[in-house]
Amino acid sequence: MEQLPSAISANIFGNNTLISRESSILIDPAAQPNLPTLEEARAASLTATLDLDNIQGDILQKKKELFLFFSITNKVLFKQKLRADIKNRVTTTTQLLSVSHQPVTALNVAFSRSGLDALEVPDMLNDIAFSGGQEADNAVLGDPGTDNWVDAFLDKKIHGVFLLASDTDANLNSFLNDLRAILQGAIKEEYLLVGAARPGSEEGHEHFGFMDGISQPAVEGFNTPLPGQEKIPPGVILVGEDEDPISKRPEWARGGSFLAFRQLAQKVPEFNRFLTENPLLVPGLTREQGSALLGARMVGRWKSGAPIDLAPRFDDPVLARDPTRNNDFTFAHPGEDIASDQTRCPFSAHIRKTKPRADFASTDREHQIIRAGIPYGPEVTPAEAASNITTQERGLAFVAYQSSISNGFRFLQQAWANNPEFITGKIDDTPGFDPIIGANKGQERSVSGLDPINPKRDFDLKTDFVVSRGGEYFFSAPISALSGVLAA
Ligand code: HEM
Incomplete structure (x- = not known):
């Protein structure tokens, strides 16, 4: 420095x-x-x-x-x-x-x-x-x-x-x-x-x-x-x-x-490789667009920040830049059944697993956190990108504030992201793990709903794209x- x-x-x-x-x-x-x-x-x-x-x-x-x-x-x-x-x-x-x-x-x-x-x-x-x-x-x-x-x-x-x-x-x-x-x-x-x-x-x-x-x-x-x-x-x-x-x-x-x-820690080259190798073959999309759609459906937002609930097939950078619109959605839509429809957003998407919105009958004000983390580590090097293998550690220094860790971070991670049954009450489908942060003690993770053409298709993720390096609880x-x- x-x-x-x-x-x-x-x-x-x-x-x-x-x-x-x-x-x-x-x-x-x-x-x-x-x-x-x-x-x-x-x-x-x-x-x-x-x-x-x-x-x-x-x-x-x-x-x-x-x-x-x-x-x-x-x-x-x-x-x-x-x-x-x-x-x-x-x-x-x-x-x-x-x-x-x-x-x-x-x-x-x-x-x-x-x-x-x-x-x-x-x-x-x-x-x-x-x-x-x-x-x-x-x-x-x-x-x-x-x-x-x-x-x-x-x-x-x-x-x-x-x-x-x-x-x-x-x-x-x-x-x-x-x-x-x-x-x-x-x-x-x-x-x-x-x-x-x-x-x-x-x-x-x-x-x-x-x-x-x-x-x-x-x-x-x-x-x-x-x-x-x-x-x-x-x-x-x-x-x-x-x-x-x-x-x-x-x-x-x-x-x-x-x-x-x-x-x-985030395995960025491995994540990118997974997207490249598994494009969603949706009519009208190129392979490249199919890979971008897969990433967006894993997170629940496009890279720009536009929510897929409002922009289900293509990114919408104008929507992304507008804070009065980019968070204004509930996953509910007239004429669509919130208990079974994953055309817009998978039940397993990171932002749906960690904040289910209208999936709950009444507003959940209990399991809420304020996130204040920051990325750490270097940008991906050309050598890493070419080899699809992480050699330098990078990731998110994750910080969450709450008045109860058991209701906040710990609950979101354990009871929702890591729980394949959650979001419960969905018809004919078990959502599987949160594909971004869901953790299964290093074992393979099954994720459903990612393919909008066949939402029951399971993806078996052999790699954890996010790896815990530990942490501590503070006051x-x-x-x-x-x-x-x-x-x-
Ligand atoms: C490396 C790990 C992580 C990555 C890459 C990541 C990425 C993201 C992204 C891109 C968003 C969407 C943008 C936004 O609304 O701010 C998001 C939202 C969110 N994440 Fe994460 N996240 C990570 C870890 C976690 C963890 C550990 C938790 C809690 C256990 C968590 C909880 C949330 C919540 C509550 C939201 C907002 C959902 C909503 O209100 O729509 N994230 N995350």
């Missing part, structure tokens, strides 16, 4: 408000919904009494992000630094909403259960998955054991994670250096993962090439829903807020959120707790 002169870096870190930003640290492709303005969010928060200055601001997709996973080696020193140096630099939700309020580099911090134990915070947050840690969940999540896991995620070694976000490597690097200097002797760096938005016209797309970050729930008290966007009570995402499913939370945890982190505490109970 490029280095900035230390005098500048001290200024940046020492006083974030000195420098007024002119460009955002968040990416802003047309397909992704805009964040509310500061004024809109303030007006909305009045009705829901959300304290946006106390909620950490790790929202949506950034240009560059760095995850520093650490263990605490000196509890007393760490608490002192947390209270005196770190807390004031943690970025609030309010700050991220307008470019001029954004710091040069945004900082967020979250702790695992072993981290709370290391800080001697005995209070239970009453989330079973969080208490157990992610390693204990590896089988539940469909991983074939932990042999593929990054070593740092094993044995509850990780106590916390710093999330640094900015728009240039130089900014990130200089902030990281300052953070390291401040925390010297207090922490041990266990693992560093560097994420970056993909370059040029791929900005906002994940490594398979599909636009990401389109469909998120709208949180009451924060943003106004766009057409098709679900409005959910704040307690589905934020602990201690209205309609938090768990009633017993310590008061200090209010406004915090559980962060489920997963390092998901992104409200900012007040960083100088309160966590530093006491």
Whole structure:
């Protein structure tokens, strides 16, 4: 990474408000919904009494992000630094909403259960998955054991994670250096993962090439829903807020959120090969178009982001770029039977498995997450593309926020994506696995519905295109707790 002169870096870190930003640290492709303005969010928060200055601001997709996973080696020193140096630099939700309020580099911090134990915070947050840690969940999540896991995620070694976000490597690097200097002797760096938005016209797309970050729930008290966007009570995402499913939370945890982190490696050349070798032979389509259609039906959206429910045979880039239309669908259509019709969108498509919409009789507001991940790793090299074999790791640094991991990330992965029977109640067909993220402990995965001409045809996927490298569950505490109970 490029280095900035230390005098500048001290200024940046020492006083974030000195420098007024002119460009955002968040990416802003047309397909992704805009964040509310500061004024809109303030007006909305009045009705829901959300304290946006106390909620950490790790929202949506950034240009560059760095995850520093650490263990605490000196509890007393760490608490002192947390209270005196770190807390004031943690970025609030309010700050991220307008470019001029954004710091040069945004900082967020979250702790695992072993981290709370290391800080001697005995209070239970009453989330079973969080208490157990992610390693204990590896089988539940469909991983074939932990042999593929990054070593740092094993044995509850990780106590916390710093999330640094900015728009240039130089900014990130200089902030990281300052953070390291401040925390010297207090922490041990266990693992560093560097994420970056993909370059040029791929900005906002994940490594398979599909636009990401389109469909998120709208949180009451924060943003106004766009057409098709679900409005959910704040307690589905934020602990201690209205309609938090768990009633017993310590008061200090209010406004915090559980962060489920997963390092998901993506086998891009292998995925592309699968599409090339299995074009959907639909009348009127070339083989190339048939391959693109297969990919779109596996995801439920075209690479542009246009939903196949509204654009079933050909991509529609104009629809994709319009956030007032690109999420406005339910999978239900007059004259078509939602229990059997897969002409538009397979039951197994990634976005249908993880958010079934009108497949449920009533709106499901319980199993919702806010996704805030970022791609990591290099672009596919010409040699990899030519050989159809991945030689350099790349993927998604997946981040999901929710007030209950058991209702959120864990549920979506286990009960929906990995469950061949889901979506249940469909006539004459078992949907099979989510072809993108469904995991069967490394075994072959059967997926149905992908062929619109013969939806009962099963595809037996021998390769996992997404491979878990492990992760951890964290609690992104409200900012007040960083100088309160966590530093006491
Ligand atoms: C490498 C792994 C993954 C890839 C490549 C991927 C890709 C995508 C893409 C392209 C979309 C559509 C764009 C959008 O609406 O934002 C999407 C949506 C979504 N994904 Fe993933 N995803 C991955 C992992 C996960 C995981 C692990 C989960 C949860 C267990 C998940 C849950 C969701 C949800 C809830 C949506 C929105 C569905 C909707 O509201 O329509 N994804 N993903």
